[in-house]
Amino acid sequence: MRHNKKFNHLSRKKAHREALLKNLTISLIMHKRIFTTLAKAKALRVYAEPLITRCKTDNMANRRLVFSYLQNKEAVKELFGVVAEKVAERPGGYTRILKTVHRLGDNAEMAMIELVDFNELMLAEKAADKKGKTTRRSRKKKTSADAAPKAAAPAEQKAEAPAEPKAEAPAEEKPEETAPEAPAEENKE
Numbered sequence: 001m002r003h004n005k006k007f008n009h010l011s012r013k014k015a016h017r018e019a020l021l022k023n024l025t026i027s028l029i030m031h032k033r034i035f036t037t038l039a040k041a042k043a044l045r046v047y048a049e050p051l052i053t054r055c056k057t058d059n060m061a062n063r064r065l066v067f068s069y070l071q072n073k074e075a076v077k078e079l080f081g082v083v084a085e086k087v088a089e090r091p092g093g094y095t096r097i098l099k100t101v102h103r104l105g106d107n108a109e110m111a112m113i114e115l116v117d118f119n120e121l122m123l124a125e126k127a128a129d130k131k132g133k134t135t136r137r138s139r140k141k142k143t144s145a146d147a148a149p150k151a152a153a154p155a156e157q158k159a160e161a162p163a164e165p166k167a168e169a170p171a172e173e174k175p176e177e178t179a180p181e182a183p184a185e186e187n188k189e
Helices: 014-031 038-054 060-070 073-087 120-129 144-159 163-178 181-188
Strands: 033-037 095-099 110-115
Touching: 014 033, 014 038, 014 060, 014 073, 014 110, 033 038, 038 060, 038 073, 038 095, 038 110, 060 073, 073 110
Parallel strands: none
Antiparallel strands: 033 110, 095 110
16 A cells, blocks of 8 residues: 555656656756656656755755765755855745657656756846736826816816817817718618
């Protein structure tokens, strides 16, 4: 029975699974982006993110602990050097999984897993999108120059009451210009 065994075993024994995850983590740290199956990518995220959290505080204990998992000096140096600088401000979520096309041979679900802070294209797009908060409602911005004429306008309208019908007369001419077109459309029907 497999009670309380919630992680994915990836159809491997313990030693084989740990070796796989160790090698995938080293590749992720060195290359910043790898392509693998979706199940391996999800298992890799659970394995790699605690190690990346350790690299945020650079001391001998954390270096030794990470080295005991990875057994690769270059990967540990890269993790505590380049990667630690980028993830220093991030509270978590260091990796991103993006699904890609299915593999041709066995139709397995493929995915790309990458370190979030190293995707330059998405960082550039995010910086461009941070123009400001948008809303679905339209807002009319009022300035002090717009507010003053509106306050004075009712007093002027009372004084110029006879002048308003003259302004409406040209507006009535416009519908007359379109009136001959309407019977032409009715004739077409």
